[in-house]
Amino acid sequence: MDTKWKKFRNNTALKVVAFILACVFAFLTFYAGLNVISFASEFSNKGGVSKLFSEVTDSSFTNSIRFSTQLDSDMDALHKMVTEYKSDENVYSGNAFAKVETDLKIHAEEDIAQRIIDEKKNVIESVTTFSDEGNIEYNFTNDQNAEKFTTSNNTNNFADEEVVMIDGVGFYRGIALDGIVVNEQQIRKDVEDNLKSEINNRKHVYRAGYEENKKNISKIKNLNFAIRNKETGEVYTNMGDVVKSDTDLMSLASGDNWSMAIDKGNFSYGSKVEQDNNYYADSKYVSMLSTLFDKNGYDAYFSISSSSNTFKEGDAYYDLQEDYENRLVSFEDMRTQVIINSILMLAMIILLCVGAGKLDDEGKTKKAKIDKIYNDLHFIISLVLVVCGIVGTIGVYESFLICATPGHEYTTSVSLCAMIGVATVAVITEWLMSVVRHVRCSTYFKNTLFYVIFIKNAKRLVSMFKKYLGKLKELFSFQNTKNLKTRMIKIICCYAGANVVLAMLFSMTAGGYDPGWHFIFGVLMIGVNISLVATAKQTIQALDDMMEALIQAENGKFDFDLNIYSMPLYLRGFASHILNLREGMKIAVDEAIKGERMKAELITNVSHDLKTPLTSIVNYVDLLKRCELNDDTAQSYITILEEKAERLKKLIEDLVEASKVSTGNVQMNITKVNLNELSAQLAGETEEELKDLGIDLRVSAPDTPVIVKADSQKAYRAIENLFSNVKKYTMPGTRVYVDVGTEGNLGYISVKNISKDELDVPVDQLTQRFVRGDSARTSEGSGLGLSIADNLIALQNGEFILENDGDLFKATVRLPLDE
Amino acid sequence: MYNVLICDDDVAILDSVEIYLKLEGYNAIRAENGIQAIKAAVENDFHCIIMDIMMPQMDGLNATLKLREKQNIPIILLSAKSEDTDKIAGLSFGADDYVTKPFNPLELMARVKSQIRRYVSLGSIQKSDSVIVTGGLVLNMEAKTVTLDGDEVKLTATEYGIVDFLMNNMGRVLSTQQIYESVWNEPSYATEKTVTVHIRRIREKIEINPKEPKYLKVVWGIGYKMEKI
16 A cells, blocks of 8 residues: 555645546536536525525526516616607607607707806906916906996805806806807707708617617517506507507506516515515516616506416527526536535545655655745635635626526637636645645745745844844944044934934925824934034033043042043943043052052162171170280281271162162251351361361352251251262362352352362263262272262252363352242 | 160161160160160150151151150250251150251260250259259359259359340340440440350350250351250
8 A cells, every 4th residue: 555655745746636636526526516516596585605505496587687687678678668668650750850850959959058157258268367375466457348247246256167147147267148149040050950961860760779679579478568658548469459458557567477567556476476485576567668668657467477488489588597597407516516526626636635745765755846935825816716706706797697688608618717716726725735745845834935044044134133233332332432423424424314314204294284294203303403413512521521530630630530420322332441441540659659658668678688687797806806816917907997998888778778769758948048158068078078188168259148048957968978079088278169059049068179080980870879089999989879969959950060170170069049 | 874766767877876875874765766776765764855756657756756745755866957947846746856967976075964864863953933943954042153963064154144134034045235334244346256255165164065056056147146945
């Protein structure tokens, strides 16, 4: 069994056959079904698809629309015959036509009157126009013409194209029609000429119509009629003298026959009419009989033979009856065909569905090329085609098949309808097979467009969404300060775009058609602009704050604060950078202060640690000196030790001082210092010592004391260093000059001496630490004295200058004068 | 026999100072930190205390403060800290003298001697209007003498005049001009050097270390003053 199935599934030819069979069965189903439906719609009182199953055998051809139509035309012919034509003589003598002629003449008169009015309107239109406000403007060419017109005061009443009647006078655009003169004779002549030819033509047509009418009536064979003039009692009938003598037409219209009659306004009908209880039934006939005959002064009787045996060949009723009989015979047949063929069709479709999809060697279902179409798309396409098919079938059915006369045209229409149905079935079958193939491969859902977009590519979709969201965020989040320009341009573009769009919408909705939207767009536009102004204000405020903060930072104050959250987003990053800078600077300043303190502590500690052992050295050298040493050499060694210990002490002191001074780690007590006094004090302190060295000290100072701003102790330290240099390096037997004076806003004290030895080092390097005049460094001294002096004077806002001219060495200290 | 407490955390210094004290004939007692010093001060009766500042456990300043609560013994601070601020702090904590390391041992002994003499003998000098005292320096205007720790200082008439003027204006900074006009009793004209030379000589006579004067201080560029102790 399985192999058979497999064979079937892999056999394309078989499946094509099955498909063709399905189509054929579908065609047959639709063909038969449509026949059944079209027959049932004519003869059944049921509607819709239920017509397929309605009982039609009880019906009769008199229940059809075609019967009703035929009856209508015959009744009309009879009506014309009895009311208008009456007889050959009446027609050909012209009596019957006289009435028509009168009507034509009346029409002609009306036509003339209307034409005159139209002509007058034309004349008025030629001298009037409508102004922009809708008022009438009169453009008379001269005053004479103007006199002919009577104008109404109230022009607004005439601002339309109608003739207005005021007090029996016709006005058109405010001008009385009576006042207009037109060529009435010419109009009348034209119309009457036309009338004459019209009457001639109509006379011939009338007679031809009569002949046609007579012929149609003579064709009636199976419809019995009797029409009686109520006044004269004259009867027009095809039933012979039997009816002529009978005065009661009503009594005829009874029994099993299809018959009906109207007599003296009373209506009666036979039971067959009652059976035809579809919408053609009695009420329609009542109104027909009433309007066509009763109201024109006639009683009427109509009947059709109920038995088909008595039907005579040759008229429309016979054809109708014949057709009905024939189709009735095949009706049941057709119905059976519908059932059988539809079952077969379904069987074929099921077979195709079950056999859908070829199998490969491994027994897996292979998909057809068409299965590559996304399934939901496939479904929608099929659905659209099926809907089109159904609509098409119904359309063709309704336009051709209802009441279609059986024949070539009818069959073609049914075939066409069925073909559309077949196509629809084919589409459904194809779709079903595709579904089956996908289900077998378990790929139905995966092959939907929905799946591909939203599930298979979900990640990509999400990442794409995130990417765009990110871009949007980046546009509106301004934590990083990069590309502010680009983003500002984007924002400005967004703003301008929004404004333009809103302005366009605002103006488009203007004019009161859409006041709500107009208002909304207006409010939105104002909102956008107000928010821009607000943002601009916020921005400027933020920039102001930040500038203020930076000025404070420049002045070394780091206690400012910025409220980041009151700033626009795009400046927050910038502001936070400033705050970070503040934090960084705070830390740096703290670090620097801490560093300075540590440096000062280090100097103190180092000096302590150096001085403590030195103390012991000094003490024990002194103690050693007191020991009873007989060796002179030992004594000399001790002297050297003493000297060097002293030297070391001086060096340590200088070193500590130099480091303190060079790092600015000294407290300055700036007071008024008298340089005259200072020079005198120095002279007093050192004069004797210098004299011992063979150096003569000369001090010169102005009479007015030179008062400078300085720390007296520190200023002395600086100058004392100069004097100690003088002691060390001055050539004995020379003079040392100390001068005090003022220079601009500086007071100075200078020391000039003659060097004992030649300076090995450029003079401007002497203020550097550990630089000494003799590069061999043989002399005592730390090499720090001038450096300390230089730094000390600088700390007192002064200047320390060293000069030499050959062996003449000059040191000048300048300090700011006290004002 | 005077008892001197020597307190330092450096044993070598302790040893050397002890030797010097013994050479001077004092009874030296050692302590290695502030706590030991206070303990020793309670147990013994001292005439002078030499105290290092930077010591473990309790430093010299705090020890001085503690000792000063009960006793009036002269305290000489001995420190490597040589800044003016350190000296001021030490003296204001109650010390009587301040010697910076590395010190001259003879200078230290002189200061110890001076402190003991003043503590022992000059404790109850009769103060009168004609006598002005600052530390161990006494000016007797009636006798026209100046004594330092009880010993008379030999001064010339001019030198005495300067000391007299300075001590009568104790604590005030006096310029050379003022001193000259007052002492020489004539207008000063380029005579500052005369005064400064005299003052240097006076310092050499009354100060233990003239370069670090205790009584007669130089205020550079302004003048001189007699320190009130």
